[in-house]
Amino acid sequence: MTGCDPSERKPQISGGGPRVCVLIPALNEAKSIADVLSDVRLHLDAELVVIDDASTDETAAIAAGCGAVVLSLPIRLGAWGAMRTGFRYVRTRRFDAVVTMDADGQHRSQDLARLVRPVLEGRADVVIGACTERGNWGRRMAWRLFRWLSGLAVSDLTSGFRVYSPAAVDVILGDDTALLDYQDIGVLLAMRKAGLRLTEVPVSMCHRRQGASRVYATWLHVMHYMAITVVLCLAKFDVTQRGGVRLGEDG
Template sequence: MKTAIVIPAFNEQVSICEVLAPLLQMTEFDIIVVDDASTDHTLELVSANPQIIVLPLAVNIGAWKAMQTGIRYCHLNNYQRVITFDADGQHLANCIPALCCYQESSGHDVVIGSCPERGSIARHIAWKLFRALSGIKVEDLTSGLRVYGRAAIEILSTREASLLEYQDVGVLLMLKTFGLSFSEVPVDMNRRVDGISRIFYSWGAVAYYMTHTTLLCISKVRMSNE
């Protein structure tokens, strides 16, 4: 099965080489790094390795749209499966085989690497609220470690998916609307090597995220009931 690991990266020079090293040993996967107009040496470090497919962006468009750029590349190049992976050192390469095996055996369209014990109080409050609002029974709603099958790749490559702001509840709601199935596999995660969460770094950011995602959940639920 033609599979790619897609990694969006913005100013990840501290962690990117350490993140890529074990992934490059997994020769059955193509490695795609989408550089989101980094202003440090991230692009230079990634481009130095000919094994990596590098998609450099001219302007910063944010984590989800950078990820979607990689997913669209995979859609156009007939990949059957995409593994999304963070560049900050949280995700572990040795979790990938178990996620892929489960995706193949279960037949689910999306498999999420789940680590619900991580995170702050704010993160857990958000998860609990969004599970109640959306009806999505996923413990780790904000995990970026996911395996997407071909049907999910096609949906997430659309213009409508570009309107999403985060790769979490909105993505799952969209896939649920199209009748796709998803499940979770428990995984371990590290603390990020560098930087901060783009959602949970301050109460202001949390408030924006909560408001944005709550409205999205309500609108989707209303549409599904009409």
């Protein structure tokens, strides 16, 4: 699919209801972005924002044709740099909840309503769409190590399918997260340091429609990610000693 049916461009953010924004960073996702945007619209009334990380294909044009707000970066900032660009856009527009999801079709829009509910009801500041089934034995061992080092009682530490409250957005745009590479453990540690409430909602995830994980693409990437994350966990260890994250589970 390379475009959207104009009839699918429903008005976003209906008057009087909660204001929700969905941030979707994208790098050369022309083959999947239209389907992802159409699926989200079927399940959630939200403003859709695509952060195009200097793609060399038609990602930006297709997303704009689907009615999304497109933030086009002149140079490639990477996954977290692109995401922070989206959060800066969000903070000026007073949304009640901000969703982050991938552009490759992994995250199921059918789960969106369950994910945003705890934030909109004031029961959580961060909701993590947790899918532990996607991890092979190596990834699960890494998660176990990171949980032990960080003290985070979170089953899926690396899920990018999340929802944030306005207070959480302020933390994301603070100094503690400025130098991160990914939206994972470092962000959760910053949330705990700020005393915010985290919860997990079980979700299923689909296979990527194209491409591969930036973290697990090669063994070199894996080793780099492991080293950086271990150092990050140890650097934040003084925070973990002062109290655990307030974590619940919402179905």
